[in-house]
Each structure stands twice: as structure tokens, then as C-alpha cells.
Amino acid sequence: MTMKASSRQVNSVTIVDMSGRITLGEGSVVLRDTIRDLLSKGDKKILLNLGNVTYIDSSGIGELVSAFTSVRNQGGELKLLNLTKKVHDLLQITKLYTVFDIRDDETAAIGSFK
Amino acid sequence: MTKRVSYTLASTLESVNRAESIAAETAARVGFSEDDQSNIAMAVREATVNAVLHGNAYDPDKKVFVVYESSMDALVITITDQGRGLDPLHVPDPLAPENLMKGSGRGIFLIRAFMDEVKFRNIQPGTEITLIKHLDRKAGNEEESQ
Numbered sequence: 001m002t003m004k005a006s007s008r009q010v011n012s013v014t015i016v017d018m019s020g021r022i023t024l025g026e027g028s029v030v031l032r033d034t035i036r037d038l039l040s041k042g043d044k045k046i047l048l049n050l051g052n053v054t055y056i057d058s059s060g061i062g063e064l065v066s067a068f069t070s071v072r073n074q075g076g077e078l079k080l081l082n083l084t085k086k087v088h089d090l091l092q093i094t095k096l097y098t099v100f101d102i103r104d105d106e107t108a109a110i111g112s113f114k
Numbered sequence: 115m116t117k118r119v120s121y122t123l124a125s126t127l128e129s130v131n132r133a134e135s136i137a138a139e140t141a142a143r144v145g146f147s148e149d150d151q152s153n154i155a156m157a158v159r160e161a162t163v164n165a166v167l168h169g170n171a172y173d174p175d176k177k178v179f180v181v182y183e184s185s186m187d188a189l190v191i192t193i194t195d196q197g198r199g200l201d202p203l204h205v206p207d208p209l210a211p212e213n214l215m216k217g218s219g220r221g222i223f224l225i226r227a228f229m230d231e232v233k234f235r236n237i238q239p240g241t242e243i244t245l246i247k248h249l250d251r252k253a254g255n256e257e258e259s260q
Contacts (some may be wrong), residue, residue, distance in 0.1 A: 024163055025127045049139050058160055058220040066217040086152065093227050094220055 003027035005034045013110045014043045015081075019052035022060030031060070035067040035078075044076025045113045049106070056090060064069030068100060076102070079107050120181040123162075125170040125195075129230030131232050133180050134159040136215065137191060144184045145249060153228035160221040161193045161243050169241055187249050194242040200233045 003020035016034055021027050038046055048067075056064070064080075071078040079101040083091070091097040103109035121136070123129035141151040162178060170176035176196040183190040206213050208220045216228035225234050231246035 023159075024130070024167070055156075055158060057163070058224055059163070059218070061220055062217040065215055069215060069217075090224075094223070095214060099214065 003030045005030050006036070007034070010110050013045045013047055013113050014038055015047045015049055015106070015110075017049045019050070019054075021055040021057075022053055022063060023055065023057040024059035028059050028063040031063045031067060035070060038075055039070065039076070044071060044074055046076065046078045047081050047106075047109055047113075048078065049081045050084070050087055053084065053087060056087050057102065060081055061067055061090060061094060065096065066101075076082075077113055079103055079112070081106060116181045116183055116185040118181065120179065121179060123178045125172050125174065125176050125178060127166065129178055130159055130162045130166055133162040133178075133193070133197045136180070136182065139183055141189055141247070144189050146189070146247065150247065154191075154245075157225045157228040157245050158191055158193070160225050161191075161245060164200070164221055164243075165193050165195035165197070165241070168200065169195030171197065173197075189247050189249070191245045192242060193245070194237065194240060196240045197237065199236045200234065200241040202238075203212045 003018070003022060005016050005018045007014055007016050009015075013039055016038075018031070022031055035046070068078045081103050083102060088097070091100065091102075101112070103112065121133070123132065134155050138151050140156035141154040146154065158180075162180065165178045166172065170178065179194040181192040202222065205222050206219055208214070208216065208223045213219060225243075225245065229245045230248050231244075233244040235242040235244075
């Protein structure tokens with residue numbers, strides 16, 4: 001399944017609804033390009049909705065980490081929303097679960113941005 | 115009885131997807147749980163990515179060989195590249211604090227996390243990685259009877 005990402009704005013937060021697979025190649029590139037475009041426009045409060053992401057490989061995990069670092073380095077915040085069990089388990093075994101701010105309620109997540 | 119199927123694949127990302135799909139289908143046929151099917155497929159994906167990307171470096175003259183051997187109680191998958199070789203002892207630990215925020219380096223860690231046994235062999239030129247997952251048929255039967 002092809003990776004798709006679409007953005008919407010709620011207050012000052014940009015929510016990126018992602019679907020499909022974040023894997024080496026197309027999926028990772030879509031995520032990287034999406035984050036780069038948002039940062040170039042000055043959008044630094046980013047909520048990645050991974051509710052419809054069916055699969056992430058090690059390349060995709062690395063891309064999430066790189067996105068987190070890029071946003072933070074520009075003084076912004078990147079948070080994750082609606083992890084599937086598979087993605088949740090992957091972030092746990094790679095010890096990244098505590099690195100990311102992970103949310104399961106969109107409204108509360110939006111309100112949590114500084 | 116052991117069933118053995120082998121594939122010779124080009125050094126492309128399409129090959130990675132194909133090796134992963136075949137792994138998932140084979141794991142399902144052998145009788146692994148859905149979780150195990152997914153984990154085995156991901157381990158094969160990661161190993162094939164290593165073969166295509168780090169081993170053969172997308173070289174069109176180099177191939178990736180994938181062998182699936184399934185029996186009543188195990189699935190053994192061997193992935194071989196024709197690259198410069200890999201020393202698994204010198205792969206950095208992705209869980210170490212200094213590596214945690216790196217954008218790469220988690221593939222072999224995930225392979226080891228998802229498979230029961232992982233063996234590396236330097237075949238000069240190239241690396242052979244063998245992934246083994248055992249099937250607990252007794253546990254499977256108990257689940258079915260519940």
C-alpha cells in the first residue's frame with residue numbers, strides 16, 4: 001500500500017494524517033519531504049497521526065527519529081497520535097517510546113502543544 | 115518433511131518487497147500466528163534491505179539469494195549477498211544512549227528481536243545471514259482448542 005500524507009491545520013497545530021507503510025524508499029521519503037515542507041513554511045507544531053499506518057520498518061523508525069530531531073532543532077515540537085499496536089510495540093522495543101510524546105486523543109494532543 | 119524454495123533476486127527495493135511477501139506467505143502456510151508472520155516478514159525485510167543496500171549497494175551485477183526452508187516445526191530463511199561483508203560484532207547497539215536518536219542502525223537489532231536464532235557467515239565476497247523461527251505446535255493447538 002502506498003504511503004499517503006495529508007495535512008490540516010487546527011489552531012496553530014499542523015496535523016499530518018498518514019496512511020500506508022513507512023518503509024525504505026517511498027514511505028520514508030514522503031515523511032521526510034512532508035516534514036521539510038512544513039518546517040520551511042514555519043509550521044513547527046506538528047502532530048503525526050499514525051492511526052492508519054499499517055507498517056513501519058527500521059528505515060521508517062529512523063525517519064521518525066530524524067523528523068523529531070529536525071523539528072526540535074528548529075524550536076518546534078513533534079508528537080505522535082494514534083499508534084497501532086504494531087507501531088507501539090516497535091517503539092517500545094527500540095526504547096523510543098519514552099522519547100516521543102505519544103497521544104491517543106487528538107483534542108488533548110492539540111492542547112498539549114506549547 | 116522439509117520444503118525448500120530458493121530465489122535469485124536483483125539488488126533492488128522491489129526484491130526487498132518480494133522477499134518480505136514470500137516470507138509472510140510461507141510463515142502463514144507453516145502455521146505461525148499472525149504476530150509471528152508479521153515479525154518474520156519484517157526480519158526478512160530488514161535482512162534483505164541490508165543485502166541490497168549495504169551488501170550489494172544496488173549493484174545490478176550482484177544478486178541476492180533467498181532460501182526458505184520450512185518444516186513441521188521451523189522456518190529457516192537464508193539471505194546471501196555478494197557484497198563486501200559484514201561484521202555483526204561491530205554493529206553499534208541502537209539502544210545505547212549515544213545511538214538512540216540516530217536515524218539508522220536498527221535493522222539487525224530488529225532481526226534479532228523477532229527471530230529465535232540469527233547466524234552470520236562471511237563468505238567472501240558477501241554475507242550470509244540465516245534466520246530461524248521455531249513453531250510451537252503444541253501451543254498453537256491449545257490456542258485452537260480454546
